[in-house]
Amino acid sequence: MTQTDIRAARGFALVQHAIQAGRIPGAVLGVLELGSGARTVLYDGWAQREPALVAMSRETMFDLASLTKPIFTATRMLQAVEAGRISLDDRLTVLLPDLRQYDVAGAPERRLTFRQCLAHQSFLPAVWPIYTYGADPATLRAFVLQRAWQQGEAVYSDINYILLGLALERLHGKAFGLIDPGPGFSFHPDSNMCAATERCAWRGRVLRGEVHDENAAALGGAAGHAGLFGTADAVLDFTADLVAGRLLAPSALAEMRQRHGTTRTLGWEAVHQGWSGGNTCSPDTIGHTGFTGTGVWIDWAQGLAWTLLTNRVHPSRFFDSGIIKLRRDLGDLLSG
Numbered sequence: 018m019t020q021t022d023i024r025a026a027r028g029f030a031l032v033q034h035a036i037q038a039g040r041i042p043g044a045v046l047g048v049l050e051l052g053s054g055a056r057t058v059l060y061d062g063w064a065q066r067e068p069a070l071v072a073m074s075r076e077t078m079f080d081l082a083s084l085t086k087p088i089f090t091a092t093r094m095l096q097a098v099e100a101g102r103i104s105l106d107d108r109l110t111v112l113l114p115d116l117r118q119y120d121v122a123g124a125p126e127r128r129l130t131f132r133q134c135l136a137h138q139s140f141l142p143a144v145w146p147i148y149t150y151g152a153d154p155a156t157l158r159a160f161v162l163q164r165a166w167q168q169g170e171a172v173y174s175d176i177n178y179i180l181l182g183l184a185l186e187r188l189h190g191k192a193f194g195l196i197d198p199g200p201g202f203s204f205h206p207d208s209n210m211c212a213a214t215e216r217c218a219w220r221g222r223v224l225r226g227e228v229h230d231e232n233a234a235a236l237g238g239a240a241g242h243a244g245l246f247g248t249a250d251a252v253l254d255f256t257a258d259l260v261a262g263r264l265l266a267p268s269a270l271a272e273m274r275q276r277h278g279t280t281r282t283l284g285w286e287a288v289h290q291g292w293s294g295g296n297t298c299s300p301d302t303i304g305h306t307g308f309t310g311t312g313v314w315i316d317w318a319q320g321l322a323w324t325l326l327t328n329r330v331h332p333s334r335f336f337d338s339g340i341i342k343l344r345r346d347l348g349d350l351l352s353g
Contacts, residue, residue, distance in 0.1 A: 021050050025057035028350045031343060032325065036062040040339045041310065043073035043212065044327040047249035048351060051260050051320040058249050065213035067223055067332045078203065078211045078246045079326040080229050082307030085245040086178050088255055089198055091135055091284025093185055095269045098131075102188060105132040105272070105283075112184040116162050126166060131184070134177035135284055136277035140168040141176040148219070148235035154192075157236055158183060171278070175232065175242040182241020194239035201251025204239040211246065212328040214309050223332060229309050243307075249324050256315050256322035274303065274317075293341070295348025302352075308334075312344055316352055323351050 018026075025048040032044045043062025049055070058075050065071035081088065097103050103111055109129050110116050117124030125140065133139045150160050161179055182193045189196050194204040208226025216223045219231055228234050230243035238244060258264050265273065273283045280289045285303040288294060294304045299318035306312040310329030315322045325347060329338040 021055040087284040154237040178242035297353035
């Protein structure tokens with residue numbers, strides 16, 4: 018048994034306790050030693066409880082929810098910067114010239130930059146029920162672009178990344194969900210390979226293989242803030258490629274890791290007191306979580322990455338799954 022195996026088994030005991038207590042249906046934990054490449058992936062519980070039991074497996078694909086932001090949207094935007102297509106401090110209007118097009122001179126949205134949106138440093142609200150404004154994705158895209166958004170203090174905002182997703186659509190010339198997400202990931206997975214999420218009141222069914230987030234669903238099935246599906250191995254492969262410089266050049270990677278404010282980098286959450294990754298990781302750690310019960314963390318100083326993928330919203334989000342404490346306790350055990 019390798020050190021990675023021992024480390025992962027110690028952490029997975031916490032996860033199994035949560036499964037046995039009925040707080041989460043199932044989970045997959047992946048731990049990766051970034052230097053050696055040693056990897057351990059453990060799984061237990063149910064990929065689906067309702068309407069029929071389906072066992073969890075290593076190959077189960079999860080609705081990664083907001084992990085879409087760092088894994089896909091932020092990485093692709095930074096690759097566009099590397100390619101000279103945009104600059105971080107360019108305004109969104111470089112790619113979205115029709116943003117608030119009826120108030121070209123005065124609309125504050127037209128002054129927003131890619132950097133501000135990537136680091137959640139804009140005035141945009143955290144979330145908005147965009148899906149309640151219509152059923153046509155093209156119309157809802159226009160709604161997002163033309164709305165005079167309520168202004169407030171900088172917060173973690175889905176709207177930031179929905180706008181970035183629209184910018185990526187313009188760069189690629191196709192709908193967000195038609196852009197190739199890379200090996201191991203999908204915007205249109207085989208539902209039989211997926212963990213179920215919620216019994217959605219809006220759609221009237223248990224969701225499996227379709228995005229949980231209502232706004233992403235209404236915008237076409239995937240958007241800049243949510244819609245990516247993947248396995249634990251795919252998430253770990255992403256962390257390995259990111260750290261090894263296979264996704265971003267050193268300058269872009271350094272830019273990505275730079276703090277903006279006290280808790281954010283470009284696309285990621287930076288380590289801080291009480292954060293999702295626990296208290297024992299090094300100051301050189303970033304991570305991100307997803308509403309469905311997903312998470313990924315990278316500790317550069319310790320050469321360690323880990324992902325915990327759960328379907329904690331199955332069959333309902335209106336239940337205290339204990340996911341916040343589980344993530345923190347897991348991080349303390351894995352990086353301590």
